[in-house]
Amino acid sequence: xxxxxxxxxxxxxxxxxxxxxxxxxxxxxxxxxxxxxxxxxxxxxxxxxxxxxxxxxxxxxxxxxxxxxxxxxxxxxxxxxxxxxxxxxxxxxxxxxxxxxxxxxxxxxxxxxxxxxxxxxxxxxxxxxxxxxxxxxxxxxxxxxxxxxxxxxxxxxxxxxxxxxxxxxxxxxxxxxxxxxxxxxxxxxxxxxx
Numbered sequence: 001x002x003x004x005x006x007x008x009x010x011x012x013x014x015x016x017x018x019x020x021x022x023x024x025x026x027x028x029x030x031x032x033x034x035x036x037x038x039x040x041x042x043x044x045x046x047x048x049x050x051x052x053x054x055x056x057x058x059x060x061x062x063x064x065x066x067x068x069x070x071x072x073x074x075x076x077x078x079x080x081x082x083x084x085x086x087x088x089x090x091x092x093x094x095x096x097x098x099x100x101x102x103x104x105x106x107x108x109x110x111x112x113x114x115x116x117x118x119x120x121x122x123x124x125x126x127x128x129x130x131x132x133x134x135x136x137x138x139x140x141x142x143x144x145x146x147x148x149x150x151x152x153x154x155x156x157x158x159x160x161x162x163x164x165x166x167x168x169x170x171x172x173x174x175x176x177x178x179x180x181x182x183x184x185x186x187x188x189x190x191x192x193x194x
Contacts, residue, residue, distance in 0.1 A: 029096035031118035039120030043109040045079035047071075050127040051100045052084070056091055063092035069100035071108065072130060088114045102132050 040046055049071030056067040066088045073081045087110050090097030096116040100106065105127040109119040 029094055029117055031096070034120040036120060039109045040078055043078060043111050043119065045081055045085070045110045046077040046108070047073050047079070047081055047085065048075040048077070048105065048107050048124065049073045049085060050105045050130040051102050052130065053133040054100050054102055060091055062095070063097070064090050064095040066114075067091045067097070067100075070133065071100075071106070074105070077107075085110075086113065089116055093117060103127060103130070 051069050051071050053070040054067060055070070057065050067090075069087050069089065071085050071087065073083060073085055076082075085108075087100075087108060089100070093099065096118055098115055098117050098119070098121050103126060105124040107122040107124055108115060109121055111119075115121060
């Protein structure tokens, strides 16, 4: 019986090691080789556009949360669009999100306003001639606020140190201030000056 319990204990340890053991990076997105014909059949809008703004959620709970890319339409190959188009995609690649970058030109395949890493989108290059609309990123605002706060604390510390070092050596220690009018002042030889 003791031997049986020993074998069960070893089996439980090995099973736990397999369940809890090391794991690799999980990648849920797997795409077939891009096929422009199939991608165009799937899409209701195919266009060339420049990303002028990318709106990512400030707080995301999952890599499948959606971000919105706003593109200036330059050429429509299927469907109809003019001016600007907003396309939604997952915020991260493991959830098949396409990584749009502001200032770049793309060939975009979208269906019902959404696209993905598997849709066949193509980076066509930078478009420095197009003006971007992007807001200041939240990280830049937080970083700037932290710098201003640290600079304020450093200035306060320096001013505090200067005021402490410029005070007379005996001032504030006895609680007596300088002699005022009508009070006798002690001379160095120990006699009053009155």
